[in-house]
Amino acid sequence: MVEDGKINNKMATEVLDGVLAGEGTPAEIVAKRGLAVVSDDGPLLEAIDAALAAQPDVADKIRAGKLQAIGAIVGGVMKATRGQADAGRVKELILAKLGVEG
Numbered sequence: 001m002v003e004d005g006k007i008n009n010k011m012a013t014e015v016l017d018g019v020l021a022g023e024g025t026p027a028e029i030v031a032k033r034g035l036a037v038v039s040d041d042g043p044l045l046e047a048i049d050a051a052l053a054a055q056p057d058v059a060d061k062i063r064a065g066k067l068q069a070i071g072a073i074v075g076g077v078m079k080a081t082r083g084q085a086d087a088g089r090v091k092e093l094i095l096a097k098l099g100v101e102g
Contacts (some may be wrong), residue, residue: 001026010083011035039086041093044077047085048093051076063098070094 001007007015007030018029030036038044051073052059061069070091077090095101 001030005037005039005086006030007035008037008083008087011037036084037086038081038084039089041089043081044085044090044093045097047077047080048073048090048097050080052094052097059098062094062100065100067095067100 001015002009002012011030014033014035015026015029018024018033019026023029023032054076055072058069058072062073073094074085074087074090077085078087
């Protein structure tokens with residue numbers, strides 16, 4: 001499931017804990033616990049907009065070429081999506097939204 005991009009490493013640990021606790025198969029645990037990587041652009045863009053609005057100074061740093069600052073925005077998106085966002089896709093969307101080449 002991790003290799004397929006359906007869950008991330010953090011989610012995989014939670015799934016493994018569920019399997020060891022006898023909660024069912026990995027697929028059943030993913031479904032029961034609502035674990036799945038969010039890669040649909042709609043919810044991600046909403047979370048990105050909120051994170052950028054909360055940290056406009058970070059957005060300015062990214063626009064100025066300080067790409068390492070993107071971590072703060074990605075962190076805000078991950079928090080908003082309970083760690084379920086596809087971090088790679090989030091980075092792509094942030095850079096596109098800010099008009100920055102990655």
